[in-house]
Amino acid sequence: xxxxxxxxxxxxxxxxxxxxxxxxxxxxxxxxxxxxxxxxxxxxxxxxxxxxxxxxxxxxxxxxxxxxxxxxxxxxxxxxxxxxxxxxxxxxxxxxxxxxxxxxxxxxxxxxxxxxxxxxxxxxxxxxxxxxxxxxxxxxxxxxxxxxxxxxxxxxxxxxxxxxxxxxxxxxxxxxxxxxxxxxxxxxxxxxxxxxxxxxxxxxxxxxxxxxxxxxxxxxxxxxxxxxxxxxxxxxxxxxxxxxxxxxxxxxxxxxxxxxxxxxxxxxxxxxxxxxxxxxxxxxxxxxxxxxxxxxxxxxxxxxxxxxxxxxxxxxxxxxxxxxxxxxxxxxxxxxxxxxxxxxxxxxxxxxxxxxxxxxxxxxxxxxxxxxxxxxxxxx
Numbered sequence: 001x002x003x004x005x006x007x008x009x010x011x012x013x014x015x016x017x018x019x020x021x022x023x024x025x026x027x028x029x030x031x032x033x034x035x036x037x038x039x040x041x042x043x044x045x046x047x048x049x050x051x052x053x054x055x056x057x058x059x060x061x062x063x064x065x066x067x068x069x070x071x072x073x074x075x076x077x078x079x080x081x082x083x084x085x086x087x088x089x090x091x092x093x094x095x096x097x098x099x100x101x102x103x104x105x106x107x108x109x110x111x112x113x114x115x116x117x118x119x120x121x122x123x124x125x126x127x128x129x130x131x132x133x134x135x136x137x138x139x140x141x142x143x144x145x146x147x148x149x150x151x152x153x154x155x156x157x158x159x160x161x162x163x164x165x166x167x168x169x170x171x172x173x174x175x176x177x178x179x180x181x182x183x184x185x186x187x188x189x190x191x192x193x194x195x196x197x198x199x200x201x202x203x204x205x206x207x208x209x210x211x212x213x214x215x216x217x218x219x220x221x222x223x224x225x226x227x228x229x230x231x232x233x234x235x236x237x238x239x240x241x242x243x244x245x246x247x248x249x250x251x252x253x254x255x256x257x258x259x260x261x262x263x264x265x266x267x268x269x270x271x272x273x274x275x276x277x278x279x280x281x282x283x284x285x286x287x288x289x290x291x292x293x294x295x296x297x298x299x300x301x302x303x304x305x306x307x308x309x310x311x312x313x314x315x316x317x318x319x320x321x322x323x324x325x326x327x328x329x330x331x332x333x334x335x336x337x338x339x340x341x342x343x344x345x346x347x348x349x350x351x352x353x354x355x356x357x358x359x360x361x362x363x364x365x366x367x368x369x370x371x372x373x374x375x376x377x378x379x380x
Contacts (some may be wrong), residue, residue: 005034005065005141006109007092011082012039012070015100016046018184021165022100023055027062031109035063041070042256048100050125078153087143097136100183108180112137115174122172123163129286135181144170154193157202164206182246204233207284212238223247223273223283229260230286244272246279 008026009338010021026037037059050069056066069089071077087095094116096109112124116137124137149158212218220227223245223315231242245258257270 004090005036006031006094006096006113007090008035008037008096008098008101008109009078009083009086009090010037010098011042011046011086012046012048012052012100013042013076013082014046014188015043015116016051018101019048019051020055022098022104023059025053025104026098027055028106029104029109030106031113033113034065035109036065036067036090037088038067039069040086041068042076042078042081042091043071043073051056076153078151078156078158080149080156080158081151081153084148084151087148088139093140095138095140096179100362101188102183103182105178105180105182107178108155109137111178111180112177113178118238119172121170122174123166124174124176124320135183142171146171152303155195157194157199160199160202160309164202166380167210176298177298199352200233204230208238211284212241215241215282217243217247218282218284219244219274219279221246221276221283222287223249223252223258223278226286229259230284231260231264237268242271243371244274244279245275246274251338274375338379 010026012020015022015271023037026035029035037133041049041052042198056068059066069085076082094113096112098104108130116122116139119137121142122138125135130175138227146169149163150156150161152158205279220230220242222230224247227245227247231245234242245252246255253273253275255273258271260269260271263269300363
């Protein structure tokens with residue numbers, strides 16, 4: 001049975017306002033193979049349990065086997081624990097992750113399963129600018145190779161840590177180019193329990209682990225607050241590789257250099273600030289996404305290999321970090337293939353999931369970062 005079943009993994013904690021719509025989307029899947037729903041109720045104190053039981057009958061009448069686990073302790077054990085328990089009690093050879101406040105499109109399981117059969121060591125996501133955890137779909141064998149999720153509880157970005165381990169072990173990312181899920185970003189979302197400083201620290205450490213060791217020197221693109229913050233967050237060894245900051249803001253460029261006043265080195269480091277046309281790759285681009293307010297470091301270099309789907313005209317660039325593949329273009333500029341956004345930092349805005357997301361969704365695109373007037377020179 002395990003070989004033929006696809007398991008939908010659903011952790012639940014106090015999800016009463018959204019759970020009916022979420023479970024209805026499971027019932028409406030058009031996948032013709034065998035499916036099961038594995039629910040783990042993490043000490044919900046609202047009516048989530050009753051809603052799950054109500055939908056169990058409807059789902060099983062339609063041929064979807066339902067496994068329900070959980071506990072009624074005073075406190076929840078956390079999202080990582082709940083996901084691990086839901087996976088452990090399931091039996092499918094493929095795992096489709098779903099959050100209890102999200103809604104799947106009817107074709108989601110069918111299309112992601114079709115893709116997963118072709119790419120056994122990849123995580124699959126839906127159309128959009130980020131890799132968002134509830135859009136993940138992967139084989140059980142690959143999950144077992146990478147996982148489990150960190151069970152540290154509230155404040156731990158278990159999805160980001162899992163994804164980084166996935167990348168360390170050589171895993172890939174394949175996107176189904178359709179909108180397959182409505183992702184809700186609301187005040188009660190679990191992502192708000194993770195501090196921005198925690199996400200930032202993990203991202204910078206992963207940048208230093210995966211990208212910077214290959215470079216003898218690099219330039220930080222952004223001479224403003226976030227670029228300087230990135231520089232200060234680096235280890236001393238990585239700071240010594242920074243040859244310049246670059247920017248499009250003439251006021252910043254006229255300052256000439258950035259002095260790291262807190263440095264213990266003597267003389268204190270003075271890093272030149274250049275116009276972007278005078279700067280040399282590789283770059284680390286630090287942008288701040290409008291909808292989350294979370295700054296994100298991106299490593300940029302000329303592509304040693306063309307990523308799948310990349311066009312081969314002009315100067316093409318490959319953004320290495322953070323994870324979340326999408327493709328976009330600045331007006332008048334070559335196409336950029338980007339890994340942007342990422343688990344715990346969704347940059348997907350709340351849109352009608354039935355409408356296709358715009359193709360031009362790139363970390364470098366004006367829609368993604370504030371200060372759009374600073375990009376006028378790039379748009380010419």
